[in-house]
Amino acid sequence: MRIKYTMPILLFVALVIIEKENKIISRVSDKITLKHIPQDPQQSSGFSHILLKQNASFPSLSKDFVTMKQRLKNSSEHQEVMKRRRKHVLLLATTRTGSSFVGEFFNQQGENMFYLFEPLWHVEKMLTLETGGTNATASAKAYRDVLRQLFLCDFSLLESFIDPLPVNHITTALFRRESSSSLCEESVCSPFIKGVFERYHCRTRRCGPLNLTMASESCLNKEHRVIKSVRVRQLENLRPLAEDPRLDIKFIQLVRDPRAVLASRMVAFAAKYKNWKEWAKGGSVSLDFAEVMKLKGNCDNIRLSAEAGLKQPPWLRGRYMLVRYEDIAQFPMRKAIEMYRFSGIPFTPQVKSWILKNTQASKETSGVYSTQKKSSEQVEKWRFSLPFKIAQVVQRVCGPTLKLFGYKLVSSEEMLTDKSISLIEDKMFKSL
Ligand SMILES: *[C@@H]1O[C@H](CO)[C@@H](O)[C@H](O)[C@H]1NC(C)=O
Ligand SMILES: *[C@@H]1O[C@H](CO)[C@@H](O)[C@H](O)[C@H]1NC(C)=O
Ligand SMILES: *[C@@H]1O[C@H](CO)[C@@H](O)[C@H](O)[C@H]1NC(C)=O
Ligand SMILES: *[C@@H]1O[C@H](CO)[C@@H](O)[C@H](O)[C@H]1NC(C)=O
Numbered sequence: 381m382r383i384k385y386t387m388p389i390l391l392f393v394a395l396v397i398i399e400k401e402n403k404i405i406s407r408v409s410d411k412i413t414l415k416h417i418p419q420d421p422q423q424s425s426g427f428s429h430i431l432l433k434q435n436a437s438f439p440s441l442s443k444d445f446v447t448m449k450q451r452l453k454n455s456s457e458h459q460e461v462m463k464r465r466r467k468h469v470l471l472l473a474t475t476r477t478g479s480s481f482v483g484e485f486f487n488q489q490g491e492n493m494f495y496l497f498e499p500l501w502h503v504e505k506m507l508t509l510e511t512g513g514t515n516a517t518a519s520a521k522a523y524r525d526v527l528r529q530l531f532l533c534d535f536s537l538l539e540s541f542i543d544p545l546p547v548n549h550i551t552t553a554l555f556r557r558e559s560s561s562s563l564c565e566e567s568v569c570s571p572f573i574k575g576v577f578e579r580y581h582c583r584t585r586r587c588g589p590l591n592l593t594m595a596s597e598s599c600l601n602k603e604h605r606v607i608k609s610v611r612v613r614q615l616e617n618l619r620p621l622a623e624d625p626r627l628d629i630k631f632i633q634l635v636r637d638p639r640a641v642l643a644s645r646m647v648a649f650a651a652k653y654k655n656w657k658e659w660a661k662g663g664s665v666s667l668d669f670a671e672v673m674k675l676k677g678n679c680d681n682i683r684l685s686a687e688a689g690l691k692q693p694p695w696l697r698g699r700y701m702l703v704r705y706e707d708i709a710q711f712p713m714r715k716a717i718e719m720y721r722f723s724g725i726p727f728t729p730q731v732k733s734w735i736l737k738n739t740q741a742s743k744e745t746s747g748v749y750s751t752q753k754k755s756s757e758q759v760e761k762w763r764f765s766l767p768f769k770i771a772q773v774v775q776r777v778c779g780p781t782l783k784l785f786g787y788k789l790v791s792s793e794e795m796l797t798d799k800s801i802s803l804i805e806d807k808m809f810k811s812l
Contacts (some may be wrong), residue, residue, distance in 0.1 A: 468531045468627045469723045471608040472615065473634040474682060476644040478705045480559070481738075482634055483608035485716045487561050488734040489725065494602035497559035499530055500611040502541040509543075520617040523609075527618070530607060531627050533599035535592040549592040557590055558583045562602065568594045604725045615685035615700070622695045629699060630723050633686060636705035637787045637803070638679050638778045639771050643762035646770075660767035672777060679778035686784060690809060702809040704785060709759045712739040760803060768793040 469486065473479035480497070487495040503522050507513045522541075529537045539546050542553055550570075557563045564582035572581075572588040581587050599605065612618065621629050646653040658665045689700035701722045708715045712735050720727040768790070775782065775789050782789060786807035790796040 465603075465724075466628075467604040467723055467725045468629045469604070469606045469632060469725070470527065470612075470618070470621075470629060471606060471632050471634065472612055472685070473608070473610050474636075474641070474678060475610050476641045476648070477610075477634050477636040478708060479608055479610055479634055482703075482708060482719075483559075483606075484734065484738075485719065485731060486606040486608075486725075487559070488728075488731050489604070489606075490728045490730045492603040493725075494533075494562045494599045494605045495560050496530060496563075496605075496607045497556050498609060498611070499538055499555070499607065500526060500609050501555040502538060502543070504611050506541045506543060516613065520613065523612055524618055524621060527607060527609070527612075528621055528624065528627070531605055531621070531629065533596045533605075535596050539592060546592060550589050551592065552581065552589040554590050557581055562598060563590060563595055565598070568598045570594065604723075606723075606725075613681045615688050615696075619695055622699055630701070631689065631696075631699055632701045632703060632719055632722070633682075633689060634703050634705060634708075635682055635686065635785055637762075637785070638675070638682075638781060639766060639774045639787070640705075640759075640762040642675065642770065642774055643766040647765070656770060657767070660769045667773070672773060675774065676777035679781040683781040683784055702785075704804075704807075706759045706804045757799070760799075763796050763803070766796075768796050771796055 471479060471483055471486070473482070483495070483497060486493060487497070489495075500523050503526055504513065504519070507515075507519050507522060511518070513519060526537050526541070529535070535549070539549065539551075542551055544551075544553060546553075554563070558581070562568065564584055564587060566585070568590070569582065569585050569587035570589060570591045572586040581589060615631060615633070618629075618631070621627055622631075646656065655665045655668065656671075659667050686702055689696055689702060692700070701719065703715060703719065713732070716731065716735055717727055720731070771790060779789070786805035788801075788803040788805060790803065795801060
């Protein structure tokens with residue numbers, strides 16, 4: 381070993397690793413790194429253990445390493461690294477896929493989490509009022525711009541969509557504020573003044589209206605930011621976010637069997653689906669063509685997003701994860717841990733206990749067959765409420781979507797209601 385040269389080279393390696401954390405490293409330096417240290421598959425977990433590993437092979441220099449590490453820790457570069465370590469996750473879903481529930485997995489993370497529940501609700505509402513929401517390009521752009529700002533803790537663009545318009549950044553109208561723990565914690569809780577507003581704005585605390593300046597400050601102080609949305613139509617629209625070096629964003633797409641989604645909608649919005657039911661019963665009404673096309677459009681959007689994610693174009697590499705509702709229902713703890721591992725956010729005891737309290741996860745690993753069977757039965761309950769004729773319609777317009785996610789088609793009413801046949805294929809979605 382040419383000890384004389386080792387120090388500068390290692391210093392360089394250390395800097396390269398830091399650069400790598402910043403994701404601004406070039407391919408060329410990548411190769412240089414390879415020459416000097418074994419590639420660590422877990423680079424993203426930090427550079428300190430890599431330095432220590434080097435330490436082991438160059439014992440005479442270990443003291444210098446410790447000093448160097450200290451210096452790095454104190455330097456502004458290190459601050460920058462810490463900033464880069466901040467995680468931004470967008471949980472993408474469509475309605476009735478369990479996204480509020482899965483959002484809670486993140487909302488419960490603890491003090492380091494800034495979680496927002498459906499902020500795009502305001503954007504959609506305003507655009508629908510103003511333009512009928514028909515300009516998909518304009519909507520996609522507004523969603524993307526608002527999301528970008530929110531991930532950077534800037535609420536100003538969102539504010540412009542809140543109705544009534546906030547005054548001095550104060551609002552009583554933020555959609556489902558209480559669904560974000562971080563918007564109801566002490567530091568974001570402005571005094572509640574009796575008589576001024578007739579209700580509290582948080583469940584857990586007597587908070588007054590939301591001061592968005594306080595929300596923004598709180599956001600800036602948190603390490604991780606997660607936003608849940610059912611309003612983004614296509615992942616492709618968010619490419620500029622994926623390419624924004626300030627965000628280092630990850631996407632988790634949550635999907636569910638579209639036949640189950642429709643069955644669930646038919647229960648939740650019974651009036652709206654009255655003529656579907658009539659039609660299925662063989663009544664003289666015909667199916668609303670526009671509704672069927674809407675169903676097809678939704679399925680296509682979900683599939684196109686997933687195809688983009690699974691194909692891993694360079695801009696999405698390592699940034700996309702697909703999760704099926706059915707798998708979460710059966711293995712909530714396992715799936716939550718996987719999502720956390722993917723996003724790089726620490727899985728905390730709070731999350732674990734929330735999942736134990738709110739699911740049957742405690743029995744998940746005990747291998748009790750009956751429990752798993754029970755939850756899978758729960759997941760497939762829709763098969764007994766959805767008329768076969770309607771299942772056929774969904775299969776006709778959503779066929780490729782069903783196939784991609786591993787949902788088996790049914791060919792008869794008997795098959796639809798045959799409990800011994802599961803319609804959920806075991807499927808792994810590799811996208812990392
Ligand atoms: C690195 O060196 C320091 C200081 O000599 C020592 O305390 C530490 O145990 C070493 N680390 C490893 C992994 O050998
Ligand atoms: C780094 O900062 C800590 C406290 O902030 C201090 O104790 C330590 O001496 C500093 N180390 C170096 C190498 O500057
Ligand atoms: C839709 O919005 C885009 C972007 O704002 C705009 O350029 C386009 O003219 C709009 N199209 C229609 C039909 O209004
Ligand atoms: C909102 O919060 C900011 C920051 O804490 C504060 O400066 C401002 O006075 C607050 N606004 C109102 C109306 O209380």
